[in-house]
Amino acid sequence: MKNKRQFAVIGLGRFGGSLIKELVAMGHEVLAIDTDEEKIEDYVDIATHAVQADSTDEAVLRKLGITNFDVVVVSIGNNLQANILTAITLKEIGVKKVIAKARTALHGKVLEKIGTDMVIYPERDMAIKLAHSFVHNIMNQIDLSSEYSIVEILAPAEFVNKSLRQMDLRTKKNIAVIAIKHDEEISLPPDPDQIIKARDILVIAGENKYINNVADLDL
Numbered sequence: 001m002k003n004k005r006q007f008a009v010i011g012l013g014r015f016g017g018s019l020i021k022e023l024v025a026m027g028h029e030v031l032a033i034d035t036d037e038e039k040i041e042d043y044v045d046i047a048t049h050a051v052q053a054d055s056t057d058e059a060v061l062r063k064l065g066i067t068n069f070d071v072v073v074v075s076i077g078n079n080l081q082a083n084i085l086t087a088i089t090l091k092e093i094g095v096k097k098v099i100a101k102a103r104t105a106l107h108g109k110v111l112e113k114i115g116t117d118m119v120i121y122p123e124r125d126m127a128i129k130l131a132h133s134f135v136h137n138i139m140n141q142i143d144l145s146s147e148y149s150i151v152e153i154l155a156p157a158e159f160v161n162k163s164l165r166q167m168d169l170r171t172k173k174n175i176a177v178i179a180i181k182h183d184e185e186i187s188l189p190p191d192p193d194q195i196i197k198a199r200d201i202l203v204i205a206g207e208n209k210y211i212n213n214v215a216d217l218d219l
């Protein structure tokens, strides 16, 4: 594998555990760390290595060679003290990239102040994403700014059996279609005369208010 990376995941709750499974499935090496022996037993056959250890102990982290890992994820949830102590220790001993899970905005602020490279709020972000998917047709989104995005949407019914040339979306809807995905075929840049079919996926760029105009589902 070309970009094989070494990850360490500390805290084997539902989030940490799912992360390990996905990283391993993608072919990466993952060290799993938890204080709980039972959790470690669950992951010995899944992770590349699974070690029972307390991540707030600097000597233990050094012994595990934690600074050699490309990314270390702190996925300890309930124990706020252990979460913050682990993140600060990892940064102090020189781990390149520390990602830590935060429960609240204040917790996230503390993690940022101590130098955590990336703070994540999985529950909050998943809920936001899900809420949007209930009212919009958006499958994937890249925010270019607070007002502009590139999104992947299922072709709206009003676009089906029409071509881009016919619809003139740049002028009429203020959006640009960057690509059309039809089954496994991708048309990029899109052929202006291609007829859009139901279940085609469109990649569009534009201002969010205009994107939402075409992506709103008829509920």
Ligand code: ATP
Pocket: 010, 011, 012, 013, 014, 015, 016, 033, 034, 035, 036, 039, 053, 054, 055, 056, 075, 076, 077, 078, 079, 082
């Ligand atoms: P999720 O919502 O992802 O299921 P959670 O946010 O509820 O998880 P916890 O269950 O509180 O997270 O913590 C995840 C794991 O972190 C637990 O298995 C716990 O044993 C482990 N953990 C707690 N403190 C430490 C520590 N100091 N060192 C290593 N692991 C720890």
